[in-house]
Amino acid sequence: MANRDVSYFALGGGGFIGTNLCRRLAGRGGRVRAFSRHFAFPDAMAGVDLVTGDFRNHDALASAIEGFDIVYHLVHATPPQPANVDIGGDITNNVLPSLALFDICRRLGVKRIVFLSSGGTVYGRAAVVPTPETAPTEPIAAYGISKLMIEKYLVLHEHLHRMDYRVLRVTNPFGAFQTTIKNQGIIAALIARGLAGEPIEIWGDGSAVRDFIYVGDVIDALELASRDQSEFRIFNIGRGEGRNIREIAGTVERLLGRKLQIVWKDARAIDLPVSVVSNARAKEVLGWTPKTTLDEGLRQTIAWWQGRALSEDSSTR
Amino acid sequence: MANRDVSYFALGGGGFIGTNLCRRLAGRGGRVRAFSRHFAFPDAMAGVDLVTGDFRNHDALASAIEGFDIVYHLVHATPPQPANVDIGGDITNNVLPSLALFDICRRLGVKRIVFLSSGGTVYGRAAVVPTPETAPTEPIAAYGISKLMIEKYLVLHEHLHRMDYRVLRVTNPFGAFQTTIKNQGIIAALIARGLAGEPIEIWGDGSAVRDFIYVGDVIDALELASRDQSEFRIFNIGRGEGRNIREIAGTVERLLGRKLQIVWKDARAIDLPVSVVSNARAKEVLGWTPKTTLDEGLRQTIAWWQGRALSEDSSTR
Numbered sequence: 001m002a003n004r005d006v007s008y009f010a011l012g013g014g015g016f017i018g019t020n021l022c023r024r025l026a027g028r029g030g031r032v033r034a035f036s037r038h039f040a041f042p043d044a045m046a047g048v049d050l051v052t053g054d055f056r057n058h059d060a061l062a063s064a065i066e067g068f069d070i071v072y073h074l075v076h077a078t079p080p081q082p083a084n085v086d087i088g089g090d091i092t093n094n095v096l097p098s099l100a101l102f103d104i105c106r107r108l109g110v111k112r113i114v115f116l117s118s119g120g121t122v123y124g125r126a127a128v129v130p131t132p133e134t135a136p137t138e139p140i141a142a143y144g145i146s147k148l149m150i151e152k153y154l155v156l157h158e159h160l161h162r163m164d165y166r167v168l169r170v171t172n173p174f175g176a177f178q179t180t181i182k183n184q185g186i187i188a189a190l191i192a193r194g195l196a197g198e199p200i201e202i203w204g205d206g207s208a209v210r211d212f213i214y215v216g217d218v219i220d221a222l223e224l225a226s227r228d229q230s231e232f233r234i235f236n237i238g239r240g241e242g243r244n245i246r247e248i249a250g251t252v253e254r255l256l257g258r259k260l261q262i263v264w265k266d267a268r269a270i271d272l273p274v275s276v277v278s279n280a281r282a283k284e285v286l287g288w289t290p291k292t293t294l295d296e297g298l299r300q301t302i303a304w305w306q307g308r309a310l311s312e313d314s315s316t317r
Numbered sequence: 318m319a320n321r322d323v324s325y326f327a328l329g330g331g332g333f334i335g336t337n338l339c340r341r342l343a344g345r346g347g348r349v350r351a352f353s354r355h356f357a358f359p360d361a362m363a364g365v366d367l368v369t370g371d372f373r374n375h376d377a378l379a380s381a382i383e384g385f386d387i388v389y390h391l392v393h394a395t396p397p398q399p400a401n402v403d404i405g406g407d408i409t410n411n412v413l414p415s416l417a418l419f420d421i422c423r424r425l426g427v428k429r430i431v432f433l434s435s436g437g438t439v440y441g442r443a444a445v446v447p448t449p450e451t452a453p454t455e456p457i458a459a460y461g462i463s464k465l466m467i468e469k470y471l472v473l474h475e476h477l478h479r480m481d482y483r484v485l486r487v488t489n490p491f492g493a494f495q496t497t498i499k500n501q502g503i504i505a506a507l508i509a510r511g512l513a514g515e516p517i518e519i520w521g522d523g524s525a526v527r528d529f530i531y532v533g534d535v536i537d538a539l540e541l542a543s544r545d546q547s548e549f550r551i552f553n554i555g556r557g558e559g560r561n562i563r564e565i566a567g568t569v570e571r572l573l574g575r576k577l578q579i580v581w582k583d584a585r586a587i588d589l590p591v592s593v594v595s596n597a598r599a600k601e602v603l604g605w606t607p608k609t610t611l612d613e614g615l616r617q618t619i620a621w622w623q624g625r626a627l628s629e630d631s632s633t634r
Binding site for chain 1: 370401404405408409412413416417446451453454455456457459462465466469470472473476477
């Protein structure tokens, strides 16, 4: 599927999506370099050239990118909740370095930038659900605003400098290599705490509906986006189906075969009641389709956590 | 029309719109303070408390704002063309200080922020003309993106902190106190150069269509926006009618009674072929209407320039 003559650079390649993407691309025999502040799973990235660095360091970034064709921009230094508290910091640490990245890519003749945006935050309280790419973008979280602005600056760079890009508005991804460190993935938290027999804190009453998508399907979309020749630039990537948090917790409980200890906390201002995207454009234009059912994705994720627990047990022996 | 019990603070009060607004508010007997880096016409601002300062200086800004009810945010430190060349600087000098302004207003209990946005850039190449507020916002200039970002952060501040605000997306304003210094107002340039018998450089072939609005009508809208109690937040302010640049030049020529020497230059990437907004919402909700015809507005603007030339002649005598 991947073209061996094309080289791939993954900014934020040490994170959840990045690790999965690099493994896929390297597995296809492509030239792949990952650039990240931190690599949580370096042993899992055989065949990937790992460069440790901060994307706010322009010189380091430029020398690492030189010679690569496709740049995946997967990094966002500020998680959603802290971004609302320090909005200026969110801009300084994410929007401004993204602009520097675009300058670098332009100077070095990068062929395409594929940007990981946020299907769960850029639309805000959408009037139409599942929400298409053409819906109004009214984020109610700073994280969504900065993602949206980076999208707008890509549009501008195409207009001013013929920069080639694609944007994937990914919903709520889950799967292997998603850890609980940044407290972002609710499925990772449910499984990790569930396996450990620990209580899980969840904001809200469990009625919030999300569009969970297995990471393998997201990686399919990232590969397709690097090659798309359509006139479209922005694609929603989600299953197009909502599940509420109680339902997800119940499914994890069933698959784990044990009762979860959930502590429900007050909902946060940034939490939307419903977030589900329409994936019709990605299906039609990219030829993408989410292949993994929620049950199957959850099973694979649980297997990954169980394998991890085993290997940690053996390594501490 | 203005409430004497309400106090008004105009950030960027020394500029074109600011000078006109402060004169109007002070003329109604209100308490008015203008804060600006520079006051081009201090003698024209009787009854207005003038504070010279930079809006990036948070402490100076906070002490100046303390005790005021309505804050007009009229400042944008970077003109459209330079913003595209230094996008990061545009964000640093405009978006980040706007966030600091919002924090200050929140801390000081400011009752409402009225933000001057840009009807001519936030929509980009609109599919629907005249363009309503609900149209997609796809700017093709950094200036429009940063204006849009500031709008989005106002939405967020209402959501997170119940901040009260209104946004006016004003098209192409013209009138008294618009100078040619920043090279922004094409009508000011046509009149000033025309009166001086100097050549005028215009980007493009003159076919670009713009929605010119007389500044007196914009000030009407700024007053109404400070009092609006509707559920709407964003209002287009324009005549809702387009004129191409050749037509405007021809009208100025006719009213001046002399031939203009126009030098047509290549169009710039940021120049849209057409920019005309729908003003239906402002008419219906604010009860606003543009009262000044283009001819009448141009006559008044020419009279202002002629008066200025006379007073400059006498002052150099």
